[in-house]
Amino acid sequence: MGAKLNIINFCETPVGSILNRFIPERAKVLHRRMSSQASKDHPDSQKPPLLVDDHTVATIRDSKILVILRGLPGSGKTTLARDIEQKYKDTSRLISADQYEIKPVLRSSGAADYSKLDDELSTCLDKLVVLEPKTPWRLDCAQLKDRNHWKLSLEELKNLRPTLEKELLPLYFGWFLAKRDEDFLRKTSHDFLEQLGNLKAFKKRLPAFGYEDKQKLDLLKHFAKSPNILHCTAKFCDYGKVLGSEEYAQQEAVKKAYSRGYTLHISALFATPRTVGAQVDLTADQLLVWPLDAEKEVMPRDNLPRGSRAHITLGTAAEVQDVQTGIDLLEFVKLQQSRSDGENLGELTGLVAGKVSYCDNGMWMLNLSRKIEVKSIYSGYYGKPGVNVPLRGSKKGLLNQCQIM
Numbered sequence: 563m564g565a566k567l568n569i570i571n572f573c574e575t576p577v578g579s580i581l582n583r584f585i586p587e588r589a590k591v592l593h594r595r596m597s598s599q600a601s602k603d604h605p606d607s608q609k610p611p612l613l614v615d616d617h618t619v620a621t622i623r624d625s626k627i628l629v630i631l632r633g634l635p636g637s638g639k640t641t642l643a644r645d646i647e648q649k650y651k652d653t654s655r656l657i658s659a660d661q662y663e664i665k666p667v668l669r670s671s672g673a674a675d676y677s678k679l680d681d682e683l684s685t686c687l688d689k690l691v692v693l694e695p696k697t698p699w700r701l702d703c704a705q706l707k708d709r710n711h712w713k714l715s716l717e718e719l720k721n722l723r724p725t726l727e728k729e730l731l732p733l734y735f736g737w738f739l740a741k742r743d744e745d746f747l748r749k750t751s752h753d754f755l756e757q758l759g760n761l762k763a764f765k766k767r768l769p770a771f772g773y774e775d776k777q778k779l780d781l782l783k784h785f786a787k788s789p790n791i792l793h794c795t796a797k798f799c800d801y802g803k804v805l806g807s808e809e810y811a812q813q814e815a816v817k818k819a820y821s822r823g824y825t826l827h828i829s830a831l832f833a834t835p836r837t838v839g840a841q842v843d844l845t846a847d848q849l850l851v852w853p854l855d856a857e858k859e860v861m862p863r864d865n866l867p868r869g870s871r872a873h874i875t876l877g878t879a880a881e882v883q884d885v886q887t888g889i890d891l892l893e894f895v896k897l898q899q900s901r902s903d904g905e906n907l908g909e910l911t912g913l914v915a916g917k918v919s920y921c922d923n924g925m926w927m928l929n930l931s932r933k934i935e936v937k938s939i940y941s942g943y944y945g946k947p948g949v950n951v952p953l954r955g956s957k958k959g960l961l962n963q964c965q966i967m
């Protein structure tokens with residue numbers, strides 16, 4: 563079995579290489595060796611949760627994660643890399659640009675010196691955490707000049723600085739399920755769709771799904787696609803194009819949550835002709851990173867409880883965008899607010915034990931007898947948009963697995 567945690571130690575310069583396939587526009591890297599002084603300058607409170615928080619450590623041990631260390635030469639990446647490697651001794655692998663003698667300079671295009679490194683990265687990419695050392699001198703070129711083992715000049719460091727001082731904004735922030743829990747939830751969602759599709763009451767209401775009465779409907783086929791990484795989106799940023807995303811990323815609560823492990827509580831599963839999803843009950847701690855306008859953004863005229871849009875998209879019909887799942891969930895919440903909980907039309911058993919209710923227009927909700935808990939890591943997705951896998955028998959290709967936390 564390969565390492566579960568891969569730590570990539572680089573400084574970032576704008577070149578084309580495998581990371582550019584995942585981190586648009588610019589992404590690069592180079593590693594440096596740090597003076598042993600750094601550990602002392604990196605107090606516990608500044609250390610990322612994956613080093614100091616037990617719940618996060620346990621979640622990461624259940625996941626397959628790539629950590630990219632980003633920062634100027636001399637800023638403390640190597641020390642951080644070693645600390646992480648030490649913490650995850652038997653299950654981690656440290657890959658450093660130093661091993662490939664890639665000097666940290668600005669490059670204008672995909673450089674040949676990255677190709678070997680790319681090969682190695684492509685064997686380990688899965689979910690990604692981008693971390694930056696929090697050393698006080700990380701952007702101080704005068705100090706970095708004496709600390710970087712590449713002996714880069716002040717001028718060279720100043721040239722590198724602009725790409726690294728800017729926040730790297732993801733496509734979206736959210737909670738990403740640990741591998742084992744993701745597999746479990748996919749199986750649960752298959753069970754749900756199979757049992758729902760076999761309910762007499764469901765078969766009687768096929769026209770709402772655009773099928774004729776008595777026609778055969780395989781829900782696993784109807785929901786043709788599923789996100790390649792199951793997650794609960796907190797803030798959609800579109801790499802910074804969405805207004806307010808930079809402010810969101812700057813929030814203290816977001817910075818504190820980044821790379822931390824959380825347990826998500828799923829109270830219901832739902833299916834509509836467009837989407838199938840899981841309703842997530844956010845805890846007070848999780849609400850700290852839930853955007854104030856998340857519900858208003860899609861239902862401006864309603865007053866819906868904060869966090870009521872929180873969900874995990876499990877599948878969508880062909881041509882339907884993932885974002886629809888949260889909108890469908892809010893439709894259920896609105897109906898519940900107006901006391902139309904729907905008709906109770908049956909019960910499911912096993913993994914998906916609970917009561918099924920129907921709210922017209924093909925909207926089905928399963929209230930689980932027992933909440934499902936899944937482990938997750940709060941992080942960002944830096945990959946390309948719209949990467950999906952088939953809902954049925956999703957056998958992922960290597961690159962499809964490389965999406966990102």
Ligand code: 2AM
Binds near residue numbers: 733884886947
């Ligand atoms: P989802 O959270 O319902 O699954 C990438 O497209 C991810 O960002 C998907 O997970 C998607 O929906 C979510 N997403 C896409 N556009 C969005 C938007 N405008 N607002 C919030 N989330 C969005």
